Amino acid sequence: MQDAGADACDVAGADGERQRHDCEVCYRAVFRAVPEPVLVADNSGLIVDANPAAHDLYGFGDGGMQGVSLAELFAWTPHTFGGRPDRLAAGPHRSRDGRRFIGEAVLSYIERPPGMLVILVIRNVTETLEAQSRLEEAEERWRFALDGAGDGVWDWSLESGEIEVSSSFRALIGWPDAVRLRRGDIWPGRLHPDDVRGAMAAFAAHLAGARPITEAEFRLRLEDASYRWVALRGRVMERDAAGLPRRMIGTVRDVHERYLGAEREKHQQQELERAARLIHVGEMASSLAHELNQPLTALRNFSAVALRRLDEVGPLDERLREPLKMIAEQALRAGAIVNQVRSFACKGGGQAGAVALNEVVRGVLRFMEFETRAHAVQCVLELDEALPAVQADQVQMEQVVSNLIKNGIDAMRSVPSERVLRIRSRRLPDATVEVAVSDSGEGLADAVRADPFAPFATTKPDGVGLGLAICRSIVENHGGRLWVDSSSAAGTCFCFSLPVARV
Amino acid sequence: MNAPLVCVVDDDDAVRLSIGLLVETLGFPVRCFAGALDLLADGEALEGAHCLVLDVRMPGLSGVGLQERLGRLGSVIPIIFVSAHGDVPMVARAMREGAFDFLQKPFNEQVLLDRVHEAVQVAGRRRAEAAWQQAFRGRLDALTVREREVLDGMTAGRLNKQIAEDLGISMKTVEQHRARVMEKLQVESLAELVAHVIRAARTQEGAWGG
Numbered sequence: 001m002q003d004a005g006a007d008a009c010d011v012a013g014a015d016g017e018r019q020r021h022d023c024e025v026c027y028r029a030v031f032r033a034v035p036e037p038v039l040v041a042d043n044s045g046l047i048v049d050a051n052p053a054a055h056d057l058y059g060f061g062d063g064g065m066q067g068v069s070l071a072e073l074f075a076w077t078p079h080t081f082g083g084r085p086d087r088l089a090a091g092p093h094r095s096r097d098g099r100r101f102i103g104e105a106v107l108s109y110i111e112r113p114p115g116m117l118v119i120l121v122i123r124n125v126t127e128t129l130e131a132q133s134r135l136e137e138a139e140e141r142w143r144f145a146l147d148g149a150g151d152g153v154w155d156w157s158l159e160s161g162e163i164e165v166s167s168s169f170r171a172l173i174g175w176p177d178a179v180r181l182r183r184g185d186i187w188p189g190r191l192h193p194d195d196v197r198g199a200m201a202a203f204a205a206h207l208a209g210a211r212p213i214t215e216a217e218f219r220l221r222l223e224d225a226s227y228r229w230v231a232l233r234g235r236v237m238e239r240d241a242a243g244l245p246r247r248m249i250g251t252v253r254d255v256h257e258r259y260l261g262a263e264r265e266k267h268q269q270q271e272l273e274r275a276a277r278l279i280h281v282g283e284m285a286s287s288l289a290h291e292l293n294q295p296l297t298a299l300r301n302f303s304a305v306a307l308r309r310l311d312e313v314g315p316l317d318e319r320l321r322e323p324l325k326m327i328a329e330q331a332l333r334a335g336a337i338v339n340q341v342r343s344f345a346c347k348g349g350g351q352a353g354a355v356a357l358n359e360v361v362r363g364v365l366r367f368m369e370f371e372t373r374a375h376a377v378q379c380v381l382e383l384d385e386a387l388p389a390v391q392a393d394q395v396q397m398e399q400v401v402s403n404l405i406k407n408g409i410d411a412m413r414s415v416p417s418e419r420v421l422r423i424r425s426r427r428l429p430d431a432t433v434e435v436a437v438s439d440s441g442e443g444l445a446d447a448v449r450a451d452p453f454a455p456f457a458t459t460k461p462d463g464v465g466l467g468l469a470i471c472r473s474i475v476e477n478h479g480g481r482l483w484v485d486s487s488s489a490a491g492t493c494f495c496f497s498l499p500v501a502r503v
Numbered sequence: 504m505n506a507p508l509v510c511v512v513d514d515d516d517a518v519r520l521s522i523g524l525l526v527e528t529l530g531f532p533v534r535c536f537a538g539a540l541d542l543l544a545d546g547e548a549l550e551g552a553h554c555l556v557l558d559v560r561m562p563g564l565s566g567v568g569l570q571e572r573l574g575r576l577g578s579v580i581p582i583i584f585v586s587a588h589g590d591v592p593m594v595a596r597a598m599r600e601g602a603f604d605f606l607q608k609p610f611n612e613q614v615l616l617d618r619v620h621e622a623v624q625v626a627g628r629r630r631a632e633a634a635w636q637q638a639f640r641g642r643l644d645a646l647t648v649r650e651r652e653v654l655d656g657m658t659a660g661r662l663n664k665q666i667a668e669d670l671g672i673s674m675k676t677v678e679q680h681r682a683r684v685m686e687k688l689q690v691e692s693l694a695e696l697v698a699h700v701i702r703a704a705r706t707q708e709g710a711w712g713g
Binding site: 289290293294295296297298299300301304305308328331334335339 | 515
């Protein structure tokens with residue numbers, strides 16, 4: 001027992017004897033008082049001393065631990081102290097009354113030839129471990145729940161910069177499981193350049209404490225280099241003593257479809273509203289024009305009648321003639337304004353003039369050269385070089401032709417073989433000019449075959465279905481006709497005809 | 504011949520009245536109608552009308568509808584359309600059906616008056632021509648079969664001797680018939696006679712000519 005403190009009190013002589021005694025007393029006091037259970041054992045595993053805390057822990061009451069083998073308390077073997085470990089990992093311990101707990105030990109060694117003494121400071125870590133495992137279990141549970149809900153989970157350690165991501169997050173991006181990730185690998189590394197600023201600002205605002213949570217929607221680049229819209233939410237879960245964020249946890253949800261759907265809906269809605277507005281304004285302007293033109297006509301006529309009657313009566317006083325003439329002029333001016341507004345509302349402000357449709361076709365093809373080349377479309381022109389001009393709005397004609405060409409290219413998208421776009425122009429005997437745009441695609445889908453010009457009839461994933469409807473309106477507004485020629489065996493052929501411009 | 508009547512058809516009271524007063528300044532009598540059917544029902548007005556000023560869009564029968572009905576009745580009255588809607592297809596249809604003109608409201612009243620004036624003159628010529636045709640046809644009908652045969656020979660440029668041989672009659676008889684034909688057709692010379700016959704042959708042609 002006294003040997004246990006020998007190293008600390010190795011002092012020679014009579015004074016030394018006294019000091020050794022003091023040291024012994026001091027050691028005993030400390031040994032008894034410390035709340036940590038302390039065991040002293042020899043290298044055969046037999047306990048040579050134990051403090052009261054140790055007696056308590058192992059259920060030995062006030063004494064009686066001397067001579068007890070460590071093997072009775074925990075999984076001790078003669079090899080346990082071999083290599084002199086400085087700690088024993090947490091493991092099951094048992095007390096004399098059969099109670100079990102999880103303990104760990106910190107070891108130190110005192111040489112006592114031929115063997116040695118081992119001092120074990122025991123810690124009951126049962127509660128700590130339970131708390132930790134409960135925590136881990138809880139964490140595991142919510143991660144599981146989030147993962148199951150389709151959300152990817154990320155756990156970012158700000159100090160090390162390492163970020164752990166759940167399997168669904170990995171699957172979304174296409175990362176192999178083995179790859180370790182750092183924060184920069186995801187943000188900003190995989191963010192769409194246009195979205196980086198907004199997303200990083202969302203992180204910064206939360207990390208600085210300005211926002212209770214980080215929330216951002218952005219496009220994430222996947223392994224195949226495509227982008228997907230995701231919604232990220234996250235918050236700081238741990239802060240250090242200084243209050244700086246240490247750990248942030250959050251989710252990533254794939255909102256691509258929803259986002260695109262919403263975009264498409266918004267786009268469709270806008271087109272619809274625009275069309276409705278145009279139709280509405282057109283109708284209103286038309287009826288308003290009629291209602292206003294009637295009284296304006298009467299106004300003009302009455303003032304003209306007055307002028308003529310005054311002339312009959314005798315030489316007319318200029319003071320009367322001038323204002324009457326002005327009334328008549330203003331009536332015509334008002335009529336001109338009304339008609340201008342109406343024609344603008346009805347035809348989008350079109351300017352009619354002589355238009356050479358061959359030039360329109362060539363111009364549009366030049367403009368769309370990139371698209372035809374990108375889709376490996378071969379354009380065959382069969383243009384009648386003696387084609388007379390038509391009376392039309394140049395821009396609207398370009399709109400019609402480019403719409404038909406675009407439709408043709410789209411129709412051949414899934415055709416693996418030859419993609420030929422044929423554009424023919426010719427003069428018809430009834431003083432009209434016909435332009436036909438035919439493709440070698442798969443023909444009209446059943447969904448739109450019945451009436452391909454009906455508004456909102458479309459088979460394109462991002463189409464609104466107004467293209468052909470607008471084309472037909474334009475052509476009909478010019479006194480022409482737009483139809484599908486179903487005589488050809490393959491592909492689709494859209495034709496329109498317009499009256500020849502009068503010279 | 505009565506003074507040339509101008510008929511105005513418009514459902515808008517103020518427009519109708521103002522056009523009526525305007526046309527009166529030309530010195531023509533004017534009749535105003537609030538609807539196309541009212542005009543159709545008025546035989547006297549249709550008889551005397553030298554020009555119609557029609558609104559295109561009216562409740563009931565439209566101006567263009569009235570034009571079609573009159574066309575079927577064989578009317579040759581020039582029609583000037585006035586419309587507050589300048590719809591291209593409507594104008595095209597009206598013009599194809601032979602409208603004299605198409606003015607968009609509000610119009611310069613001088614243009615309307617000029618066109619009405621021209622229309623009345625065209626109508627006058629058409630009426631005079633129609634009257635002459637009728638009269639000449641009556642005179643032709645008064646010829647005997649033999650006189651008609653002699654007339655055909657004359658207009659074919661044959662000499663009296665040749666006509667006598669063709670018909671197997673004497674020169675003297677041909678000369679008598681010839682004098683009767685000139686008298687019945689009220690012409691002074693062979694040239695005048697040929698001109699009249701050619702004019703009568705064009706009965707329908709040029710009926711719309713302005």
